[in-house]
Amino acid sequence: MNLERIMQIDRRIVYLFVAAGTILPIVFVIGLPVSITPPVQMAFDRMEDLDPGDVIMVSFDYGPSSAPENAPMADAALRHCFSKGIRVIVIALYPLGGLSEAVNELNKVVAEFPDLEYGVDYVNLGYKDGAQAAMRKMNENIHEVFPTDVRGTPISEIPLMREVRTYADLELCFSLATGIIGEWWANLVNAQFGLPVIVGPTAVSAPKYYAYLEAKQMAGLLGGLKGASEYERLVLDKYPDLERVYATPGLYTATKGMDVQSIVHLIMIAFILFGNVVYFTGKRRPRKAA
Amino acid sequence: MPISSRNRVCFLPLAAILLAVLPFLLFSASVDGQPPPETTGSTLVSETPPADTVAGQPPAVEGLTAADTPDDEGGSVTVKWTEPAGAAELGLTYRVMRADSPDGQYTEVCELAAGENEFMDAGLTDGQQYCYKVFSIVGPGTAESGPTAPASPRGNWFRMYRLNALILLLVFSGSVLYYISRARRAKPIYIRKIAGLNAVDEAVGRATEMGKKILYIPGIMSIDEIQTIASLAILGHVARLSAQYNADLEVPNKDPLTFASARETVKEAYLEAGRPDLFREEMVNYVTYDQFAYTASVTGKMVRERPATNFLIGSFYAESLLLAESGQSVGAIQISGTAEVAQLPFFVVACDYTLIGEELYAASAYLSREPVLLGSIKGQDLTKLLLMLALGLGVILESFGVAFVKDAFRMH
Amino acid sequence: MRKQVPLLLTFCAGMIPIVALFVPERHVSTVSTTLDSWLIIVAGFALLLGVVNVVQMNTNKIRRKTSGWPYAVVLLAGLAIMGTFGFAGAFGGFGGIATRLDGTSTPFDWLYQNAFLPLQGTMFALLAFFMASASYRAFRARNVEATILLIAALIVMFGRIPFGEMVTKWFPLTTEWIMAKPNMAAQRGIMIGAGLGAASMALRVIVGIERSYLGLGKGE
Known part of the structure; x- marks a missing residue:
């Protein structure tokens, strides 16, 4: 009976442990090492294969809810591009907060690279509703989908956009995604229009992206915070100059976030093992009694 | 596992797969043996001598062709050429020039770096003729290719590279429509038990007995998502039962289009059940377009009102x-x-019953027991069987280094 | 007639994108992309319908003082405040909706940063708590299948954190293998079945034999 009660542990006790495991590593940073997995290495290598001056699209397909997972990916991807001299077209397809995330992250990263010129090295085209329809239409004409940039400048007056009219003028799209928009980049844009796609989804939706990765409908995958921390590591190793940015005190990075995730994982593993030990102890006991 | 698994005629699937695979074989063979698409624009070899024969002058491109871009909606011509040897080392750039006739006034269209050997010139007028030249440039040195034969863009009526998708679509639609048409005459179609759907009546009944609410959440996507339509089909059934039992149904919505459709579904269901008097507008309500604000609202409702189902x-x-x-x-x-x-996985862990993938789409047929809807599931199962056989065949052949099944299914 | 016209419209709207997938001809693709644009416009108007419904429902709740009516006040206040600043900001009022050029926050941006963002983050973060309680309940080695599931779960959880690699490099490698092979094989099986089911459902809707989503019990 006592074992029964232990097994049916009040969920609030579990929540308490998880809360402690979340808060403590934020206060006391551990700095756990990061190992690289093949999907992230693929994404990084694909970006490294690009030449300076190439143009890619970075699509902000997430909102503030998943920003702790997606924002470090966006930052690492933008820092990678600007360190390598790749030009970036930023768009946002996620309705609630996608645009704000795009503006905030871009402003943050651009401030770290003072030589960049808006409209030449990067541009923010802003938000467009009807993600799937917009994605289809961009294959015909990006200028019709985004007639102006986020500041209201007509797209024809932006030097970078004079060179880019359709997906054919882009080398790649990097989508930071929550929900289905990331999948549309793989199964619609890549499958139908052939644009190479890298997706950085939240960890909870990462498993299904493996199917697209294996089918070569994606050029790389950054699964959740773990993927983001790996990409950060790879970018830092290749461009040590960025250490000045990542060493900024108080800056939230995926590598720091991974401390929390690792500890909470350990707590969950401990609870699962505990539950099973209690379960087996309970199973053995009646047999003894019999 | 196919949903309707009792198939009496064993040779039918085998015959069907042969029929299905045959066009793929023909298609892959025709693709392999196809001549290059730019046959409409004839090839003119460069008149400029190769670079290595003239000191200081870059080599001209060879094999320049221009032809209507295939499989497009018109308005574009594709220009192709063969790069001279060592183009990258020389740092060549190519300037593509266009004119209305071979001897006409050429204007620059674009400039490309070494490594490129193709350019699609878009925004042209269908039916008008265009000729092209390509200049190879290194520093001040320029070599000019001869002009191409005139090419005129036009719209095409079929994307040949999607022939395999069309065949698959026809096989699938054909088998579904065939079994639908047969369904009225044939014996009742067997469909395996789906526990989650069997539990619907019991779940509505339980809520009625307890005098508590039934909360129906039709997902968070819009009506262009087919899962939402499948969900509305089940909602129709649940609403009819609720009307019959006079149960308290509530449908909170995240998407506005789904909201409008769900309201119509519930209204019609109450009307059909003969209890339009029980329908209230607030049964189907709109919450917010934000995913997590919606979640907060619904979970709050769950905790406060403790629905039975x-x-x-x-x-x-x-x-x-x-x-x-x-x-x-x-x-x-x-x-x-x-x-x-x-x-x-989350639903399996936290719910009593879970409809997995295709079970969701089979629900309306399962619940209504309509022969024509059940027929469509049998047709769908036949296609699934064909795909499984093709998959098996593909794996075996691929293991022996024969790739035609894989190539036949490749979408372009 | 009331039922025939929508079904005819459904048939046309369903067939046009299918035809456009195979026929590149300009007129066909124009019709198809126009339909896409219509969808965006219709969705915009439907959102307006939703907002009207929210206001009506919650005003009624407050007027009747039904249980939980204070929540309705909070909801309407949130809608009014955020809506006003957002709407005015879109037309340049209050300095717009993003950060001003001098770096200061506009009212909309301030609310976004200090209310919307943390509330959203909190809701998403609840997943960690719910996942912990759900996995504690679910992962029991009750039988062979459940034991395999449990072992796979433990390997993946260990392999996704640095501690796994500290124990042995096989943890991350096995994790990647589990994710890329058995996980993907199972997912594809479900996806193929679901894809065919969706196509069959779509076909039934297009040809008009599936009407249960309209609330009609009979398929014919």
Whole structure:
């Protein structure tokens, strides 16, 4: 009976442990090492294969809810591009907060690279509703989908956009995604229009992206915070100059976030093992009694 | 596992797969043996001598052709050429020039770096003729290719590279429509038991007996998501039962289009059940377009009102576990269903019954027992069988280094 | 007639994108992309319908003082405040909706940063708590299948954190193998079945034999 009660542990006790495991590593940073997995290495290598001056699209397909997972990916991807001299077209397809995330992250990263010129090295085209329809239409004409940039400048007056009219003028799209928009980049844009796609989804939706990765409908995958921390590591190793940015005190990075995730994982593993030990102890006991 | 698994005629699938695979074989053979698409523009070899024969002058491109871009809606010509040897080392750039006739006034269209040997010139007028030249440039040195024969853009009526998709579509639609048409005459079609759908009546009855609410959550996606339509079909059934039992049904919505459709579905169901008097507008309500604000509202409702039954059927994302675990914590009987594979584990853990993938789409046929709807499931199962056989065949042949099945299914 | 016209419209709207997938001809693709644009416009108007419904429902709740009516006040206040600043900001009022050029926050941006963002983050973060309680309940080695599931779960959880690699490099490698092979094989099986089911459902809707989503019990 006592074992029964232990097994049916009040969920609030579990929540308490998880809360402690979340808060403590934020206060006391551990700095756990990061190992690289093949999907992230693929994404990084694909970006490294690009030449300076190439143009890619970075699509902000997430909102503030998943920003702790997606924002470090966006930052690492933008820092990678600007360190390598790749030009970036930023768009946002996620309705609630996608645009704000795009503006905030871009402003943050651009401030770290003072030589960049808006409209030449990067541009923010802003938000467009009807993600799937917009994605289809961009294959015909990006200028019709985004007639102006986020500041209201007509797209024809932006030097970078004079060179880019359709997906054919882009080398790649990097989508930071929550929900289905990331999948549309793989199964619609890549499958139908052939644009190479890298997706950085939240960890909870990462498993299904493996199917697209294996089918070569994606050029790389950054699964959740773990993927983001790996990409950060790879970018830092290749461009040590960025250490000045990542060493900024108080800056939230995926590598720091991974401390929390690792500890909470350990707590969950401990609870699962505990539950099973209690379960087996309970199973053995009646047999003894019999 | 196919849903309707009792197939009396064993040779039918085998014959069908032969029929299905045959066009793929022909297609792959025709693709392999196709002449290059730019046959309409004849080739003119460069008149400029190769660079290595003239000191200081870059080599001209060779084999320049211009032809209507195939499989497009018109308005573009594709220009192709062969790069001279060592183009990258020389740092060549190519300037593509266009004129209305071979001897006409050439104007620059674009400039490309070494490594490129193709350019699609878009925004042209269908039916008008265009000629092209390509200049190879290194520093001040320029070599000019001869002009191409005139090429004129035109719109095409079929994307040949999607022939395999069309064949698959026809095989699939054909088998579904065939079994639908047969369904009225044939014996009742067997469909395996789906526990989650069998539990629908019981779940509605339980809520009625307890005098508590039934919460129906039709996913968070819009009506262009087919899972939402499947969910509305089940909602229609649940609403009819609720009308019959006079149960308290509530449908909170995240998407405005789904909201408008769900309201119509419930209204019609109450009308059909003969109880339009029981229908109230607030039964189907709109909450917010934001995923997590919606989740907060619905989980709050679960905790405060403690519904007896929760239906979580449709397309769900990160909110799936938040909704299902909240429902579980208040002891509601929960029937879930989705085709979102990443969310299925959460539903399986926290719900009593889960409709997995295709079970969701089979629900309307299962619940209504309409022969024509059941027929469509049999047709769908036949295609699935064909795909399984093609998959098996593909794996075996691929193991022996024969790739035609894989190539035949490749989407371009 | 009331039922025939929508079914005819459904048939046309369903067939046009299918034809456009195979026929590149300009007129066909124009019709198809126009339909896409219509969808965006219709969705915009439907959102307006939703907002009207929210206001009506919650006003009624407050007027009747039904249970939980204070929540309705909070909801309407949120809608009014955020809506006003957002709407005015879109037309340049209050300095717009993003950060001003001098770096200061506009009212909309301030609310976004200090209310919307943390509330959203909190809701998403609840997943960690719910996942912990759900996995504690679910992962029991009750039978062979459940034991396999449990072992796979433990390997993946260990392999996704640095501690796994500290124990042995096989943890991350096995994790990647589990994710890329058995996980993907199972997912594809479900996806193929679901894809065919969706196509069959779509076909039934297009040809008009599936009407249960309209609330009609009979398929014919």
